[in-house]
Amino acid sequence: MKIKEVEFVKSAVKPDQYAEYDFPEICFAGRSNVGKSSLINTLIQRKNMVKTSSKPGCTQLINFFLINGDLSFVDLPGYGYAKVSKKIRAQWQPMVELYLSKRTSLLGLVLLIDIRRDPGKEELDLVKWLESHGMPYLIILTKADKLSKTKQSKRVAAICSQLNREETGVILFSAKTSKGRDTLLDEINNLIDWQNE
Numbered sequence: 001m002k003i004k005e006v007e008f009v010k011s012a013v014k015p016d017q018y019a020e021y022d023f024p025e026i027c028f029a030g031r032s033n034v035g036k037s038s039l040i041n042t043l044i045q046r047k048n049m050v051k052t053s054s055k056p057g058c059t060q061l062i063n064f065f066l067i068n069g070d071l072s073f074v075d076l077p078g079y080g081y082a083k084v085s086k087k088i089r090a091q092w093q094p095m096v097e098l099y100l101s102k103r104t105s106l107l108g109l110v111l112l113i114d115i116r117r118d119p120g121k122e123e124l125d126l127v128k129w130l131e132s133h134g135m136p137y138l139i140i141l142t143k144a145d146k147l148s149k150t151k152q153s154k155r156v157a158a159i160c161s162q163l164n165r166e167e168t169g170v171i172l173f174s175a176k177t178s179k180g181r182d183t184l185l186d187e188i189n190n191l192i193d194w195q196n197e
């Protein structure tokens, strides 16, 4: 897939504010600071279309982007940042679950996990939700460039065993080197083709 055109469409909190189109949609989720904005910017090859920040936890909005006029990317708010107030944290789960269950054009979710961290309760809960609702998802291990090849393999083994997943079922990613970009785009293409079948 070639990404030629990217348009920021809107931000939303509740369903009546979601983008009105029904193009096939892929959403991106992960803990604050996991590298979600950087990953989306790498995919769309824009430096700063999606705000990257070293001050995590500010975005509590669902952001809609239109790709090539016929594909939608959605940046979900990050979760789990300790400094965010309890109130904001309590809003995350219902807001995201509402989006995941209401959005009929949604094809799948891309879940980002920092390769250096073990999956937390949020990730395990989200995976459980996705499995029980039959929602396709991809697991991306971010910031792979921060580890040597040997350490990468060890972390893949550890994370996959905790997620009960085969080691081939995750994609190593780096926004710094673009590692994993083509694989992720291929997988997104597969989700689109699969839906068209």
Ligand SMILES: Nc1nc2c(ncn2[C@@H]2O[C@H](COP(=O)(O)OP(=O)(O)O)[C@@H](O)[C@H]2O)c(=O)[nH]1
Binding pocket: 030, 031, 032, 033, 034, 035, 036, 037, 038, 039, 051, 052, 053, 054, 056, 057, 078, 142, 143, 144, 145, 146, 173, 174, 175, 176, 177
């Ligand atoms: N070394 C490295 N740093 C990254 C990578 N992706 C993101 N970062 C850094 O991690 C921090 C958080 O990134 P950001 O994309 O804003 O995370 P978000 O909160 O999940 O959207 C920033 O300082 C980024 O520069 C990566 O692949 N490699």
Ligand SMILES: [Mg+2]
Binding pocket: 036, 037, 038, 051, 052, 053, 059, 078
């Ligand atoms: Mg972000």
